[in-house]
Amino acid sequence: MRGGADLMxxxxxxxxxxxxxxxxxxxxxxxxxxxxxVPLVVGVCEIDINSxxxxxxxxxxxxxxxxWEGDEIWAWNQAGKPGGSAPExxxxxxxxLEGEEGDLEKEVADMMLQESSNSNVDVSNTNNKQVGNPCVxxxxxxxxxxxxxxxxxxxxxxxxxAFRQAFLYAMHxxxxxxxxxxxxxxxxxxxxxxxxxxxxxxxxxxxxVGDAATFQIKKTSWKTPKKxxxxxxxxxxxxxxxxxxxxxxxxxxxxxxxxGAFVPYKLPKKRSAGIGVLDxxxxxxxxxxxxxxxxxxxxxxxxxxxxxxxxxxxxxxSAQASVKSLYLPAEIRPVITSYIETxxxxxxxxxxxxxxxxxxxxxxxxxxxxxxxxxVAKGAVPRDALIDRIIQSCTPYWAILRNDETREDxxxxxxxPPTIKILLETRSGNKTVTKVSGMEAFFINPQPLAxxxxxACASSTxxxxxxxxxxxxxxxxxxVQGPQKDNVARAxxxxxxxKTWIEVLDKTKGKKR
Numbered sequence: 001m002r003g004g005a006d007l008m009x010x011x012x013x014x015x016x017x018x019x020x021x022x023x024x025x026x027x028x029x030x031x032x033x034x035x036x037x038v039p040l041v042v043g044v045c046e047i048d049i050n051s052x053x054x055x056x057x058x059x060x061x062x063x064x065x066x067x068w069e070g071d072e073i074w075a076w077n078q079a080g081k082p083g084g085s086a087p088e089x090x091x092x093x094x095x096x097l098e099g100e101e102g103d104l105e106k107e108v109a110d111m112m113l114q115e116s117s118n119s120n121v122d123v124s125n126t127n128n129k130q131v132g133n134p135c136v137x138x139x140x141x142x143x144x145x146x147x148x149x150x151x152x153x154x155x156x157x158x159x160x161x162a163f164r165q166a167f168l169y170a171m172h173x174x175x176x177x178x179x180x181x182x183x184x185x186x187x188x189x190x191x192x193x194x195x196x197x198x199x200x201x202x203x204x205x206x207x208x209v210g211d212a213a214t215f216q217i218k219k220t221s222w223k224t225p226k227k228x229x230x231x232x233x234x235x236x237x238x239x240x241x242x243x244x245x246x247x248x249x250x251x252x253x254x255x256x257x258x259x260g261a262f263v264p265y266k267l268p269k270k271r272s273a274g275i276g277v278l279d280x281x282x283x284x285x286x287x288x289x290x291x292x293x294x295x296x297x298x299x300x301x302x303x304x305x306x307x308x309x310x311x312x313x314x315x316x317x318s319a320q321a322s323v324k325s326l327y328l329p330a331e332i333r334p335v336i337t338s339y340i341e342t343x344x345x346x347x348x349x350x351x352x353x354x355x356x357x358x359x360x361x362x363x364x365x366x367x368x369x370x371x372x373x374x375x376v377a378k379g380a381v382p383r384d385a386l387i388d389r390i391i392q393s394c395t396p397y398w399a400i401l402r403n404d405e406t407r408e409d410x411x412x413x414x415x416x417p418p419t420i421k422i423l424l425e426t427r428s429g430n431k432t433v434t435k436v437s438g439m440e441a442f443f444i445n446p447q448p449l450a451x452x453x454x455x456a457c458a459s460s461t462x463x464x465x466x467x468x469x470x471x472x473x474x475x476x477x478x479x480v481q482g483p484q485k486d487n488v489a490r491a492x493x494x495x496x497x498x499k500t501w502i503e504v505l506d507k508t509k510g511k512k513r
């Protein structure tokens with residue numbers, strides 16, 4: 001990490017539980033195991049680290065590095081001399097935590113007191129006068145209250161019971177709040193990481209720091225989420241399926257007697273952002289997606305329209321049609337048929353053949369190719385071939401209709417219909433990433449989709465402008481760590497995108513591993 005590399009989830013240590021302040025978007029300091037009191041990297045959390053129940057087997061970025069020992073900021077000063085080496089130990093930064101959980105609030109308070117003792121201000125002689133900048137609100141507020149972690153004496157069986165009750169509470173919650181919604185608002189299959197973070201952790205009776213340290217999957221008799229899920233399956237409370245190292249929840253027995261007889265218990269009001277159904281959240285929204293994403297559940301249809309070229313005007317005018325209008329391919333056939341019948345061009349010997357008149361010869365078969373000259377020399381052409389040739393000469397337009405929209409409600413655009421592109425490529429040697437672009441034409445906001453993919457794939461995501469797109473009309477691109485094309489396709493289908501509208505390009509095939 002001293003070269004600027006990000007901290008990945010498997011690299012997290014001394015947890016869980018992790019610090020309560022390590023939420024997505026918060027600024028954190030990172031220290032090594034050899035010098036736990038000396039932060040060497042400053043970064044921003046890419047996920048809610050405090051909500052992780054385990055790190056083994058998970059993928060993705062945990063902290064994005066911003067500043068580290070030895071970078072440009074470290075090495076710069078007015079004298080032109082590089083920064084010095086980091087100390088071996090910083091007194092008061094943290095306590096020795098080998099073999100026990102650290103009290104983070106106490107550590108922060110000790111740091112505040114250490115700074116105060118090193119300053120030149122005589123605190124004892126201030127006579128309660130304000131010290132510091134009076135213009136900064138809260139500067140003289142009391143530091144964090146120093147508290148001790150309550151000791152929770154619970155057996156393994158008690159912790160097992162709490163996890164099972166949390167599952168029943170989650171099923172009771174969704175069945176009560178979404179009685180008319182299919183599957184009571186849950187979208188299956190559910191990955192095991194999302195199952196734990198959305199359907200177990202929010203419903204555990206965690207009231208203090210001690211409870212958070214106690215209610216961990218590794219302290220149950222199952223030790224891993226997979227074994228916990230299999231135990232629920234043995235009770236016929238759910239159905240699961242293994243896919244590689246991941247276990248997917250296929251269905252849940254909402255009508256089981258254990259769910260019906262469950263009596264809710266009091267839960268703490270505050271929950272970490274991004275876990276479960278929060279107070280004020282749309283409870284009817286499917287788990288795993290954003291309640292503010294209007295594209296979920298939309299109905300889309302793609303329409304291909306054709307605009308005849310001006311030289312075809314005589315043929316269309318004979319059927320009282322205009323070349324300035326847009327037509328479906330099926331609407332052009334009767335126009336051409338009307339012209340053929342009006343001009344009496346049907347062959348007397350074969351009704352499937354059309355005699356070529358000077359108009360068709362000049363407009364459709366202009367003689368620029370040998371095939372055109374051959375058709376004109378024969379003096380007749382199959383009716384279907386004539387219609388296909390006229391359709392191919394028209395200018396294509398397209399429109400994406402949403403929900404109950406019609407062709408009259410939208411303005412078609414010239415060109416071929418767009419597709420959503422999924423690109424798999426290898427970066428940094430053998431690291432695979434999945435890139436998604438072209439969502440805007442299908443009324444899909446990239447950021448909520450990226451947030452959903454981050455949870456569904458248990459991986460880090462980012463949204464940036466597609467390289468080569470116009471700054472005036474930028475096209476955004478989502479990048480997901482890992483080969484995630486199937487998860488991306490499922491998320492797009494939830495937003496009304498047909499599989500045939502997705503174009504997949506895998507650049508990782510054929511490369512040596």
